[in-house]
Amino acid sequence: MPAPHSTPTQPNEPTDSVGRAGTVLVVDDDPHGLTFFRASLKLCGFRVVATMNVAEAQERLEAMGMDAFDAVLSDFRMPEATGLDLLRWIRARDRSLSTVIITAQGEKDLVKASLSEGATEFLEKPITHQALRDAMLKAAADTARMRKFEYDQAGLRDAGRLDRFFNTTLGEELSAHIRLVYQPLHEVGGDFFSARKLAGDRFLIVAGDVSGHDIRSGFVSAYFQGMIRGFEEAGQSAREAFSVFNRLLCDEWGGPGVDAGATSLSVCALEFDLAQSSVTVTSSGFPPVVFCDRHGFVTHSITGAFPMGWDRTRGPVREIRPLDDVSFVCMHTDGLIDFATELEIDPLSLAQRLIMDGKEGVNSALHSPDDLLLIRFFINPEQSTTALFQPILHESYSGDEYQDIDHLQAVWRRSIQFAVGDELGDRLYDLLICLREGMLNAFHHGCEGSPEKICTLQMSYLPDEKVVRVRIDDPGKGHNFDLKKRLAEMDIAAEGRGRNLGLGIIQHLSDKFGIENKGTSLLFDFHVHP
């Protein structure tokens, strides 16, 4: 049954007033229906462009541009092409333009099809003025919202591209020193870094993580990086820049403390002076920086400061570390730690795998749930990175954790296999037996099973020679006898239950075995192919 109508007019006759509610394209082969829709929508404040078939509608959209329209109202049943055909055509060109489909009473299945094609709304005849007004006002509002979202997204993409171009491009001198894994999940905000070669043999590397992934976060990140550069060029320290920016975030850009509207920034700056063989670490709420020695064993920088934006009275922590016997320095954001926790492996083994994947040009199959940023700065760029021991595990345990030895062993196994792959083959179990024996010795004798005492396990890997190196340290008093001599003289069969059997097993299964600090430190090597 046709909708109520006024005197029919030419379908393409422009209206007199420019619609304050927007412009609607109406498509209906029924001239009476078209007249009703035109009159009703004019009353709502819309400017109406009317057409009588899909081909004509497409011509008008192309001639005037999709952007000229705020919504489309189309009948479903028309000769030659239907309202759904028009909907598909529109969505292929502009997904933000809302379309309302008019159906006859009882055409429910068609309605479902139109919704699955992306129609904003449907109207079932007979249509009242009220229903038409509500549907088209909503459609126009949806179009406006979608277009703003796409505009913002395009802006974020541009901002992200600019940020990556200006801040993450490494020059030749920097590339020689740096291995980088940078996988941001968003266009702006989150993890960022910048690296610069300074005068002399000095380098500045800044890495951080700004809360949020919106335009505000991108702005804060860019502003901070610009400020750091300005301070450096003016001869001011990173610590000064951190303190100033913290006050800026707390006092001028955010409320007191941490709230929903505030932005915070975890950041670390490394100022290398290779001529002086030292690095200055300045950190606000950033994970500890890792220093790796020639054995692949690590120490960490101090921590303790809050992220910027949390507390205006708390400045960054700062320390100066010598680089003697340091092969490389590593910084990473918390995304690495979270990803490693999810995989149930040590973060160092994950780092090693990511670095090696990048080196070999392999698109890593690993997909982190958060931004990933990992930077290694090698002190001597002449040296091939695969000729250096790389850390793959560093864990500290309390003496009573011997009760969880099977769980710990499973983590060691996963971490080793993750970092080294299948190279070890059957030797993996030799290594696991030795780790188990060494750690049980540390738990029972060094820590005496006490939760108050801590022992440490470290592992590293030398890719070129395929050697796994292990170090176990415990806080025990050690002993005064010559353990190696005792192991050499041990006769298990004669004694029955031989003393030091566990250490004897390690010595027998490993390829190189050593003891330091009166037996409180064990070191042993495993060659993948002995």
Added chain:
Amino acid sequence: MSTRELISSELKASKKRLVIPINSDITSSTVDAVGEAFREAVAQHPMETWKTIYFDLRNARMIDSKGVNWLFSEVRNLQTRGKIVVFQVASPAIHRVMEFSGLEQLVIMKFRRRRQTR
């Protein structure tokens, strides 16, 4: 793992052979349960019905010093009673530990290397 899953037993009466498959690593975490299950399995078969006992360790990948000590005790105990002890081993790591610890000298060792897939 239940006792039955941990250890089973099969008597081959015509050969006077008792076979004990041990389906677990023998470490500080498992040695008590393995030991108890082993004693129960052996107790099911009167001593006079078997002369040789096979420890089928082909499903074990690892053994630590506590496991070695337990095996040593059981081997000594059985040999004192006049039994012949055979170890069936597939893990190269376990074989190496038995070589070093001297267990290989006390028993008949049947080692056939199998790639560890577990």
